[in-house]
Amino acid sequence: MTDFSAALPLDRRRMFQIAAALGTSAALGERALAAPAGQAGPQPSAASAANGLKVAPGTIRLNGNEYWEGPVxxxxxxxxxxxxxxxxxxxxxxxxxxxxxxxxxxxxxxxxxxxxxxxxxxxxxxxxxxxxxxxxxxxxxxxxxxxxxxxxxxxxxxxxxxxxxxxxxxxxxxxxxxxxxxxxxxxxxxxxxxxxxxxxxxxxxxxxxxxxxxxxxxxxxxxxxxxxxxxxxxxxxxxxxxxxxxxxxxxxxxxxxxxxxxxxxxxxxxxxxxxxxxxxxxxxxxxxxxxxxxxRRMDQITARREQNTQTREKTAAFLTQRGFPVLPSAANMLMVDWGRPAAPIKAAFEAKGIAIGRSWPIWPTRSRITIGSPQEMDRFCNTVERVLA
Ligand SMILES: Cc1ncc(COP(=O)(O)O)c(C=O)c1O
Structure with a gap:
């Protein structure tokens, strides 16, 4: 591919390189930042970025902060x-x-x-x-x-x-x-x-x-x-x-x-x-x-919010009762503290068909759990018992 940037003055060349980098950054969502099981993100390489949220077919996705249903x-x-x-x-x-x-x-x-x-x-x-x-x-x-x-x-x-x-x-x-x-x-x-x-x-x-x-x-x-x-x-x-x-x-x-x-x-x-x-x-x-x-259908978006709040609070109550504190959340995610390294727990969930979210280096014992459908969160709660027994 022609490198047009070589013909540009230094400033413009730098901007051209940045533009090229940001072309890929349009995809810099959770997908690009997600780390393979066992590591805390972010992942700098394009290859790992492309695979960031890849999970086995049928896996419940509680790892990307997406919504569990398509558009209204x-x-x-x-x-x-x-x-x-x-x-x-x-x-x-x-x-x-x-x-x-x-x-x-x-x-x-x-x-x-x-x-x-x-x-x-x-x-x-x-x-x-x-x-x-x-x-x-x-x-x-x-x-x-x-x-x-x-x-x-x-x-x-x-x-x-x-x-x-x-x-x-x-x-x-x-x-x-x-x-x-x-x-x-x-x-x-x-x-x-x-x-x-x-x-x-x-x-x-x-x-x-x-x-x-x-x-x-x-x-x-x-x-x-x-x-x-x-x-x-x-x-x-x-x-x-x-x-x-x-x-x-x-x-x-x-x-x-x-x-x-x-x-x-x-x-x-x-x-x-x-x-x-x-x-x-x-x-x-x-x-x-x-x-x-x-x-134009904010009524349905509001209904989604109410549903999400209910499911999130039910999940939060479950985790807290089991001795895993969660931080108060107003969104479709919960940060749960397992009290031990989160990376192997994430891997254990994935082996049971549930992809949970990543950890942040500042909090290596916590995982981010995206709130899925009520049924998915029931499965998650049942699996907590098995993974952390
Ligand atoms: C806080 C925040 N901002 C921005 C984004 C980027 O998302 P998108 O490019 O899909 O809008 C994300 C993705 O997860 C996010 O969590």
């Missing part, structure tokens, strides 16, 4: 109809329709909404856009690590600040103290892997206290599981805040690839600075149509 019926119908017109790039203006739908729902200008093939790509682009070797990244530990990986790649310093011990919220004051001149402060709310919420007052505090030219990246991938307030007011007020959303979780569209960045247009431009936004202009039409139709 109206979404599936819209996607099916869109397949038939997918010979053209976007003949029915599905991209604009999604933007309009989101802008109306979120009460922001249409120029504040950019769709992507998932939220992993804008997450990585935010790090490239707002961090540098001089302006670092501040995140929590544990959290979703894609931002750490990208910061490492571009040579930006990373400050990982432990979650607050009392409630596993992001410790925003410690985050600012860890690097008062960072380019990007990253909050995942609810957090992955804990499902814990950071109070809106803390998020607002950080948005106001960080340097005037820094950016707050608010990843709301799991927000709809929680019913908690969004940070969208900060965007409406014109602050330096980028909000990420994804359709990969409660909307049941992980394999369709659709996500959003919502922010001021000048901040959005920084996410597209090296490719003119080509990756956001050409998106799968069925996924766009599915996303718009799903957003």
């Amino acid at each position: 019926d109206d979404g599936t119908d819209a996607a099916r109809a869109a397949v038939a017109r997918s010979n053209y790039y976007d003949p029915a203006g599905e991209r604009d329709a999604l933007i309009e739908t989101v802008a109306t729902m979120e009460q922001v200008g249409a120029d504040h909404v950019v769709p992507w093939a998932g939220s992993g790509s804008p997450l990585a682009r935010a790090v490239v856009g707002f961090c540098s070797p001089e302006r670092g990244l501040v995140t929590a530990d544990p959290t979703f690590e894609v931002a750490w990986m990208v910061a490492g790649y571009i040579g930006a310093p990373v400050a990982k600040v432990p979650l607050r011990a009392s409630d596993q919220a992001h410790d925003v004051r410690a985050m600012l103290a860890a690097n008062p001149h960072a380019g990007l402060y990253h909050i995942c709310n609810p957090n992955n892997p804990t499902g814990s919420l950071t109070p809106m007052a803390d998020i607002v505090w950080l948005a106001n206290a960080m340097p005037k030219d820094a950016v707050l990246l608010l990843d709301e991938a799991y927000l709809h599981f929680s019913g908690a307030a969004s940070g969208m007011d900060l965007v409406r007020q014109g602050q330096n805040v980028v909000i990420l959303r994804t359709f990969s979780k409660i909307f049941g569209m992980a394999g369709m690839r659709m996500g959003l960045s919502i922010a001021r247009p000048d901040l959005q431009a920084k996410l597209m600075q090296y490719d003119g936004g080509i990756q956001t202009l050409q998106l799968p039409v069925p996924a766009l149509a599915c996303a718009s139709a799903s957003l």
